[in-house]
Amino acid sequence: SQTIHQWPATLVQPVGSPLSLECTVEGTSNPNLYWYRQAAGRGLQLLFYSVGIGQISSEVPQNLSASRPQDRQFILSSKKLLLSDSGFYLCAWEALNYGYTFGSGTRLTVV
């Protein structure tokens, strides 16, 4: 069966510090992978998606970047966090138009 792992679950980081959130998928190959952000009380905003190794599409210009170094690994990064980067980050993979399977999310607080 397919599973998706996302970590850490909670993160508190100071302004200006770097960020690395990791997402891995098991039980499938060549998945489409996605990073979403959910600000408090709001909907989900697509940040990045990837249809293959090294292929990254950015939906929103911002302080963040993404990388896909392996087929089933998707990483969200920042060199210097801003207060506005706080939020709930969700990784997801897409299964043949059947919708997404989401990770359990990372709650990031920038202080």
Add this chain to the structure above:
Amino acid sequence: AQTVTQSQPEMSVQEAETVTLSCTYDTSENNYYLFWYKQPPSRQMILVIRQEAYKQQNATENRFSVNFQKAAKSFSLKISDSQLGDTAMYFCAFMTTNSGYALNFGKGTSLLVTP
């Protein structure tokens, strides 16, 4: 650009009653997919139901069903026999085969089921 609109920020229903959540969308595409996702307080996103645009028959999953009106670009979710565990945020979402199958979400409806 595709947009998804959920016009009801909050709703409340009594246990065992029926509630309908509204969703409209805008697209020029002909082939697309529609979804309802549930996000309980744990914040885990859970797929509730999906609908292919080329299918006229409304999708159903146990107590959950949709009313898909393609011409009106409407995709409402009906929850029958509401249970306390249905309390959650509900997101309507839209996907085309373009743009890497990215999902566009509405802003959500917060549903509270009361005893």
